[in-house]
Amino acid sequence: MPSFAHLARLSDDTGLFEHARHAIARREHGYCTDDVARGLVVTSREPEPTEAVLRLAERYLAFLTHAQDDRGAFHNRLGHDRRWADRPGLGDWWGRALWGLGTAAGRSPAPWIREEALVAFGAGAARRSPAPHAMAFAGLGAAEVLRRHPGHAAAAALLADAAEAVGIPDPNPRWTWPQQRLTYANGALAEVVIAAGQLGDDGPLLGTGLRMLAWLRHVQLLDGRLSVVPAGGWRRGAVRLRHDQQPIEVAALADACATAATVTGDPVWDVGVRQAVGWFLGDNDVGTPMWDPATGGGYDGLTPHGPNLNQGAESTLALISTLQHARRWS
Template sequence: MSAATPGFEHLLRLSDDTGLFEHARYAVVRREHGYCTDDVARGLVVACREPRPGRRLTRLAECYLAFLTHAQDRSGAFRNRLTFGRRWVEPPGVGDWWGRAMWGLGTAAARTAIPWIRDEALHTFVRGAEQRSPHPRAMAFAGLGAAEVLRMTPDSTVAASLLMDAVAAIGTPSEQPTWPWPQPQLTYANAALAEVIVAAGELSDDRQLLTTGLRMLTWLSDIQTHDGLLAVVPATGWRQGAPRARYDQQPIEVAALADACATAACVTGDDVWHERVRRSVAWFEGANDAHVSMRDPATGGGYDGLTEHGPNLNQGAESTIALISTMQHARRL
């Protein structure tokens, strides 16, 4: 897999006719952990971003969409975890998995060229948009899906309402120049929060909101860049005023930053954002704190994390999708 060709071989290896398995030991599926809506939704995003999907990729998108429609209840909430024996183990809810499902559905409704996938995704998205989550990140993920729908259908009041509610849930960033962020701690998928505000500013033609999102994203990108290399906030997070750990760095952080910077590049036309996308691509190729590749050339899988001893060689769904997503941006560059 080259930077210009995002590979789906390992994602196909992790999938069956039900959905997408969450975990792998090295490159081999661990079926005992089953499936989750979180990862299936992520898979739908990258499958539907492909401009010319072949038969296998179209079938994968259909499978992931069917999983999400099965996971959703009549209220629009989603179940998250399904066992290998096809038994749901949690009640429907509006945690991160609801937000990511909405992101996947919005992307499918807006980007796929397959009419029946597009129509069913939009129907399921509209039902899901009846819900709201108390969790800012869940709302941010849902807001990304809403932004996708609005780019396709600018007069969608359902999507517009969800997007602006996502902005409200994220909150107003601090005025402190050293920490211009809405919360006192960076945790996971941080760049998604800034991306939603950038998208909302663009789609509502609100220049102040757009400026706020770009300021957040600039700061987040700058504090995660050292000597020209990307060094994302580790899995333990980073609280304002506290020491910052170096490891374990997660591919999801790199992919979220690439997504947000690609959106900023599209909105502003400024080449500086393209360069920041390239740093994310380079992180997977070895331009990171440990100077090691974060993908397996034999399988096409993405490694599960960057530790002080090198990569975690397991190749689960989240990390593989993060790799694919980032390489999709590389191809567009």
């Protein structure tokens, strides 16, 4: 089971600190909506949260509602002095904020969290981002809302638009992907297409998402273990580099495989989830665990020489979200 100890260590009464040196929060770097939103995702996924985890979810929800403007856009960066360092926008942080809000609205066991999250989700769901990743993250939040509220029109429209924003994959089996480059959180793009196909009762779209995910998983396997696209990405036709691998890639693939397993019942997708869990536990290119059992924190990246020992928010959230899927076998 995942530990929330390090997430609590990185959190204060305002939000979630973005960076850490080893296990100690770097307060001077402040907070970002991106990470707080992911914090709301993982805390809302807990079916029986402890009182401490529930308080974290409340804190993250309050941060997101504070970050949202009256037109549904979001600030991203808040300094430790509690001042916003940017103007509200519709980048990845907007998409992740809607993902967090949608997950809280759909899954939180606390009704007061579900109710407030749904209001904030609705305020942001009418907006659209030009960025496919931002739309994919927002679409994942919309899918969470629709699983609990099937008649939510704004969520249905957002999910459909998110799948359209991802695009149609190349029919070439050697590159079954809509873009010419794999960048970051790639699994989220396949997952939102799968969700749109399932919840929109669109068989061909569901098949497209599953083909995308099957290809993505295939190209990120090496000798039966996960070897995910590194931070620099991978352009079609270019040499594939192996480092530095980021935990967010593994977490996105785990989420997508878990969704595919739930939708199809095909055990091949559970294998994908197990490989993602294995990556954190040491079944990776360097053969080293990617988390610190003493703190519960996830390491920030896999280098050719081993882990980057800093335990920031993004990597710790990726660890928690991936280990949450291990409940499928408990």
